[in-house]
Amino acid sequence: MSSIADGARRLVLGRPFRSDRLGHTLLPKRIALPVFASDALSSVAYAPDEIFLTLAIAGVSSYVLSPWIGVAVVLVMSVVIASYRQNVHAYPSGGGDYEVATTNLGRRAGLVVASSLLVDYVLTVAVSISSGAQYAASALPFLAGHETSLAVVLVLLLMAINLRGVRESGTAFAVPTYVFMASVLGMCAWGFVRAATGDLPQVESAQLELVAEPGYEEGLTGVVGGFLVLRAFSSGCAALTGVEAISNGVPAFRKPKSRNAATTLALLGTTAVAMLMGVIALANLTGLRFAELPATQLLRDGVPVGPGYQQDPVIGQLARAVFDHAPFAFFVVTAATGLILVLAANTAFNGFPVLGSILARDGWLPRQLHTRGDRLAFSNGIILLAAAAVVLVVAFDAQVTRLIQLYIVGVFVSFTLSQLGMVKHWNRHLRTEADRAARARMHRSRAINAVGLGLTGVVLVIVLLTKFTRGAWIAILAMVVLFVLMRAIHLHYDRVAAELELAEGSDVARVLPSRVHALVLVSKLHLPTLRALAYAKASRPSVLEAVTVAVDPGETRALQRAWDERGLKVRLKALDSPYREITRPVVDHVRALKRENPRDLVVVYVPEYVVGHWWEQLLHNQSALRLKSRLHFIRGVVVASVPWQLASSEGADVDDRVAAPGDVRRGAPGPTPPLGPR
């Protein structure tokens, strides 16, 4: 069965790639950019919105600051990208910030980075999908008001797709990412052309009056005003998430890996900066009004527009104005934006299990997450990620503005620690390096990373100050919980390892048992029982005994009679069960055997059914399972399962290698090349 299916599969997909053919699946830059960029670029879909609505708190006059906030974000972005180009050259193995922090700052710092990244993956999903739902509602009005449900459905859909193990392919990323880049940059360019010719229309919201929130009637003045500007800047820094993705993905690049990765980083930075500034400029040109509380802050003819007003996202409003005579172009922009947001969320579904597998390798997370070849190894991570994202989406009503308060704390924690680690890295290397040219390069890199450290540290403090009470504390609490949990897991593994270690000369475990006492469990006289009996005999034990539990006296007598009639040469012993239990009499019997002959090995043969469907599994073997787990507590007992394959189990034994999330971005081998037909 399985081999026919295998054959058919190979006919369609070609033979699976093996580790030694790895080179064939590596990514050229033109594919690597979209694969790694969707997360970073997609923030253009919500970062300008957050800048505008935060400034709007102090009234429309503060919009004059929006380009300057954009410039500040661009500055941070440039520094971070320059810094990460150093990381990529120094740590080309794909371990990313976690590896940099662990190597240079110790395990504890590495674990802090890991906790923050895990939390930020969850937030990437929640924020991107919530924003995507807003775009969908702005393009398809019948979805308005159902953003939360839509977002939950989208998360579950992504989860299902990733559980099924659909393989990421470069093409799947390349097309929508390039369309998104082209359409947004194209929209900006066309808008500027129209503005230059005096033909650019205003956006719809330009007709509205924007009033400050209570307490901000004076505009951006004093400490309160400055704080608001910092908050707008913090929210704008969401544009930086996803930059670290490339440093995790170096192994997936074509050679020279580090150089190509660094170039891709620079390309990514340039594009992101261009898009962000373009959108901000265009919004100012078209008179956009975007409020935190549109119902009360926006007035039409002096009257608040009220809760019925649907405030479309910034890119949506701009596209509608710029392409006022080309509704199809408006649709393309909106659809591409929605799609890139979903791809960004999918990025987290790929990154989370990869990080989980690295953490499991190092003993911070359950071991079974480590083996990436097995399907079950990552499905728990995917489900966990989706569940956490759904909780966030529902708790925050899929409102990007509220979710973004939790976001990017984690990213900047890992940025800062990673840059600190890089500075120490260069310090360490400078201590031993003698070559002058190399030293000069290192000094230069250290300077870049030091600037990066200073700037990301400042941004981290700003983010914490402006957002802690507004939601960031939730993210920090989650990081602390994860940190403690992972430490506890590590401690447990350490303890177990110490307990199991082979002390010199301690040969407790090697003492050969003197005799083997075999016990066959009998519930009925049928084929599985006879097979278990035959297998027990084949191992030629010192004593062989068949045992049944007398739950029902009538049934037991009938079984004894059938047993005797059949002339089986093994004695069938019936264990008393006054309370109609099955497990305890057997366990007590085995304990008694061990008490009498402590050096004997007792092997309990348990006949089991093998069925093909999970629901059949519910109908069988339950008492066998319980019994086995209880017998495990007795020292010197081996439990031997003797399976009997029922007809329904035929063909159910299929467990094909499926694509693991993150394969493409880690350069892992797989059944299809990244540009393949699937």
Added chain:
Amino acid sequence: MSSIADGARRLVLGRPFRSDRLGHTLLPKRIALPVFASDALSSVAYAPDEIFLTLAIAGVSSYVLSPWIGVAVVLVMSVVIASYRQNVHAYPSGGGDYEVATTNLGRRAGLVVASSLLVDYVLTVAVSISSGAQYAASALPFLAGHETSLAVVLVLLLMAINLRGVRESGTAFAVPTYVFMASVLGMCAWGFVRAATGDLPQVESAQLELVAEPGYEEGLTGVVGGFLVLRAFSSGCAALTGVEAISNGVPAFRKPKSRNAATTLALLGTTAVAMLMGVIALANLTGLRFAELPATQLLRDGVPVGPGYQQDPVIGQLARAVFDHAPFAFFVVTAATGLILVLAANTAFNGFPVLGSILARDGWLPRQLHTRGDRLAFSNGIILLAAAAVVLVVAFDAQVTRLIQLYIVGVFVSFTLSQLGMVKHWNRHLRTEADRAARARMHRSRAINAVGLGLTGVVLVIVLLTKFTRGAWIAILAMVVLFVLMRAIHLHYDRVAAELELAEGSDVARVLPSRVHALVLVSKLHLPTLRALAYAKASRPSVLEAVTVAVDPGETRALQRAWDERGLKVRLKALDSPYREITRPVVDHVRALKRENPRDLVVVYVPEYVVGHWWEQLLHNQSALRLKSRLHFIRGVVVASVPWQLASSEGADVDDRVAAPGDVRRGAPGPTPPLGPR
């Protein structure tokens, strides 16, 4: 560890009772009545309400019919109880309606009865708890408006208590049941005394005007009016649920069992009838107004009272009026009513697993529900029951009036089929009985059961007619689904049994394997591995081989080196794993061994950790579990688990016999006598 705990327990509770000492735990009538009566009596808390509000649809003038509807319910109750006194004598084994129907009408009829009873257990929980929540809200006004949440919490609480295995004790039932009986009957008596002396005040709702619902302005006239009367009668018949409980509980009675059970039935009937008629009479005396739609149907000074009006349950309103100078007595009545409703729901938590175990014994439900001694055997049933009840409570907003439309269909299906079965039972016995006195008794019993059959059949038709479209279809659909499901399970077990049967001369399963090839799985060189190796050696296989999977080349080399250094005489074979899987290389290797020597037995020794906590379990053995389940699909392979008990497993091996739900009412043995100190 475990034996010390056992000792302490025995010191406190005395030695557990064994089957042969069963007589000691049987129930005298004064305890049996409350144990079995809570379900039947508790319906007095909501049945009169349903009668009044259904009549209220046609306006207050139709209240004159309420005593007559009460009389009709009393008539049905008397006939049903007379009929069940015959059942109790003829089927003293406690199988109840399911046994009567299966024995006399065949397996299909028995299954119909079983399906209806299972559905009605769920409804008993939903209706009783919803009604209890209404009483709580009427006594404690801050709960008003939160009835659904309160009901869900109560269901989950009952679930938790029953999962913990708290033992039903006779006292726990006796005190609240007798308090409930005394307080309701006492309230009626005191009310009649005050009425006779002209001192009885009106209830609060008496000041209100009750208007008919639209379409019923003419009062109870024509077909529509008659139909409404029948609906009121149907709802009143809720008072009959729980009568069949005693016929399931005959084995728990003191000898003479059947006589005592029959007497208890008569007592139960008399009490229930007295309470129902008393409440109806008192409601008429105090001018009660009780509407289906109080907000619009009740007018104060000609104006509808609106949605702010909180309509208290009938008993609550009566108690407030009768005890207008004794608020404490009002509180006792309300509290006792709430408590009896919770006890009634608890009854279902006891009855459901008992019925489940009987159905499992007969192969209609998964086998593992059969063994009642094991804790796990009933916890699934309890969770299922609670989950279904919560779904109903939430779906119907904990509104008794809407839930009661689904109720009692099941009860009357089983009443009717049971009575039909009894008539056939007597027919069969009359065919062979020669003794004249015995024949006379049988003729008399048959006549009673025939009347019961006729009347319950008529009521069933009335219930179906008046309630089908109002919700009863949901109950019937659930019954049909259960019926089909149980048939499918039975079919599956039949098929498996046929597949496993020992055909004459077919000794396939007895063929002794020619040689035993032992395989020890090695992940690390530690104590568990050495133990597995020692045990494998002890069974003296023909070939012994140690096997590891080379996921990480470095680790594998290190392992090989350590293996060689230790001088283990067994060769360690490393299996290639190009895709970093663990399961597949091992499975492929075993398959290859079986292909080479099909007659060999392959025994795979898997070292496993035994831990004390469930969360530790999550950190270990996951790949072992997966591997074992996959190896089970290969014929001629035995999987031998070699447990290594970690320190944390000490003392975790405690699995004391817990009380099973329904023990008391089935006369099962247990650690405490029903009047014991627990």
